[in-house]
Amino acid sequence: MAELVFFSGTMDCGKSTLALQMDHNHRARGRRGTIFTRNDRAGAATLSSRLGLSTQAVEVREGLDFHHYVVKALSAGERIDYLICDEAQFFEAGQVDQLARVVDDLAIDVYTFGITTDFRTRLFPGSARLIELADRVEVLQVEALCWCGARATHNARTVGGVMVVEGAQVVVGDVVVNDDQIGYEVLCRRHHRKRMTSATSRAGALSPDVLPFDAVSPVPGQQ
Numbered sequence: 001m002a003e004l005v006f007f008s009g010t011m012d013c014g015k016s017t018l019a020l021q022m023d024h025n026h027r028a029r030g031r032r033g034t035i036f037t038r039n040d041r042a043g044a045a046t047l048s049s050r051l052g053l054s055t056q057a058v059e060v061r062e063g064l065d066f067h068h069y070v071v072k073a074l075s076a077g078e079r080i081d082y083l084i085c086d087e088a089q090f091f092e093a094g095q096v097d098q099l100a101r102v103v104d105d106l107a108i109d110v111y112t113f114g115i116t117t118d119f120r121t122r123l124f125p126g127s128a129r130l131i132e133l134a135d136r137v138e139v140l141q142v143e144a145l146c147w148c149g150a151r152a153t154h155n156a157r158t159v160g161g162v163m164v165v166e167g168a169q170v171v172v173g174d175v176v177v178n179d180d181q182i183g184y185e186v187l188c189r190r191h192h193r194k195r196m197t198s199a200t201s202r203a204g205a206l207s208p209d210v211l212p213f214d215a216v217s218p219v220p221g222q223q
């Protein structure tokens with residue numbers, strides 16, 4: 001039975017690395033797959049991981065129809081045993097429905113990888129639809145850590161080093177907008193709620209005005 005699987009996690013939890021590993025494992029067994037991604041940090045039509053590995057991929061543009069794409073490829077004589085879809089949080093809800101059709105009607109496995117929630121802690125549309133439709137949702141075990149050492153469960157966006165909770169849902173990181181560097185950082189929920197990034201915690205630790213309970217950060221294994 002083919003499956004629609006959603007591997008979810010925060011940023012920095014190794015999703016793209018796992019996507020590449022999974023493609024490698026299936027290929028090693030003689031299976032053939034097609035890789036899709038959207039807004040990868042390395043640019044269009046590339047799936048890259050922070051560990052430095054990368055491979056060619058099909059860029060998922062607005063309006064791309066997965067079911068149509070796969071049927072067309074199969075009709076042209078291509079072999080497709082599975083799809084790997086990275087950055088699936090950026091997919092449209094309708095595209096996730098098409099992926100479910102690929103699984104059910106064409107008996108092709110679809111492995112999707114994505115961040116669950118955005119920098120405002122709201123579900124991305126693609127992730128929401130995957131949670132609704134997937135046969136399985138796997139929360140990745142390679143866990144990212146907050147600067148305090150706690151498990152990082154939330155994505156923060158920073159503008160000029162300061163955490164923000166308003167703005168467009170999708171802004172690719174490491175770009176400069178209006179002279180401000182846009183960045184992302186994973187935090188535990190506590191520090192996401194307090195809007196304390198590693199930079200502001202360092203500044204806070206140096207400032208005599210900060211209350212001590214904000215400056216003291218639990219160190220792993222030393223609670």
Ligand SMILES: [Zn+2]
Binds near residue numbers: 147191
């Ligand atoms: Zn924290």
